[in-house]
Amino acid sequence: MTTSADNGQKDGQPAVHTPSVVSPQAWEAAREQLLVKEKAQTxxxxxxxxxxxxxxxxxxxTAYAFEGPAGKASLLDLFEGRRQLIVYRAFFEPGVFGWPExxxxxxxxxxxxxxxVAHLNARDTTLVFVSRAPQADIARLKARMGWEMPWFTITDSFDTDFGVGEWHGTNVFYRDGDRVxxxxxxxxxxxEQMGGTWNYLDITPLGRQEIWEDxxxxxxxxxxxxxxNWHDSYVEDAAPDKKWVEVSDAGEAAFRNQQASKNP
Structure with a gap:
């Protein structure tokens, strides 16, 4: 038998028409049914x-120019020596609601x-934010909000040339030597999907760089x-920690055995 959750009006809030409340077995069956669609989406x-x-x-x-904490910087400089660059255009400048706080x-x-960003860096990828606000204002804002990503000042037509002059947006670039x-x-x-390491890597030309990818x-x-790795433990060109490799191997084996038991 199913019952409906209490969806009456409380504390002046409108009534919410909630789904049915079911047994654990029925709940698990519903979850498995939805999981089929979720896996298809993945x-x-x-x-x-x-x-x-x-x-x-x-x-x-074009040789675009920016201002950064260390002074003038080119688009090539924004890569910080890595092959991939993700640039988010954030609106922080005079005229934006909330300026200058x-x-x-x-x-x-x-x-x-x-x-x-250390996880992106480990995949040869740099993430930066860019705005038209001066560096002094950007540094103050980052300190206030606790943000640590690199943030540069646009000084030319970069925003209008790459579709982010009047609205936010994320551009992705690849460096081959000195060519961008x-x-x-x-x-x-x-x-809306951006922020997580995996979603950022999925929009790059090299992807997550894992062997399962097409x-x-x-x-x-x-x-x-x-x-x-832990974000404070990445070392470029270093071999993975032996203990972690053993643990992940054991986890993968357990997962494969679990899947095999479900699909004999």
Whole structure:
């Protein structure tokens, strides 16, 4: 027998028409039914990321200039020596609601969600924010809000040239030596998904760089789990911690055995 949860009006709030309350067995059956669709969505997302990795690139010919904490910087400098660069255009400048104490509320929500950038750096990827506010204001805002991502000042037509002059957006670039290419762009509700390490990597040309991904031949790939680390423990070109490799191997084996038992 099913019963309905208490959905009457409380504390002046309107009534909420809640789903049925069922037995544990019925709840698990409903969850398994929805899981089929969720797994299909995950596979579709992976396929879309694979298609994204095969998008054509656009050469960046203009020598864009920014101001950073250390002074003038080129677009090439923003890579910090890595191959991939993700640039989020945040609105923090005169005329933006909240200036000078705050940046745009939506852009601030995006900034609040950014995971520790060390995980992106470990995948040869740099994330930066850019705005038109002077560096002194950016430094003050970052200190107030507890944000640690690199944040540069736009000094030329970078924003209008890359579709973020009047609205926020995320551009992705790839560096091949001294040549820079634009590889992807996302804005509007697409930016809602940004912040997590995996979502950022999924919009880059190299992806997560794990062996399960469908990527063009020759793309860098390593086993999943093995490269993961505490954000204060990444060391470039260092071998994964032996103990962690053993633990992750055991976890993967247990998962495979569990899946085999479910699907004899």
């Amino acid at each position: 596979r579709a997302r992976d396929a879309l990321a694979a298609e994204r990795r095969r998008m054509p690139w656009m050469a960046v010919e 705050h940046a745009c509320r939506g852009c601030s929500m995006v900034a609040d969600q950014v995971a520790h 290419f634009r590889t992807y762009f996302i804005n509007n509700r697409g930016d 990527s063009p031949e020759g793309y860098p790939q390593t086993p999943p789990y093995k490269w993961w």
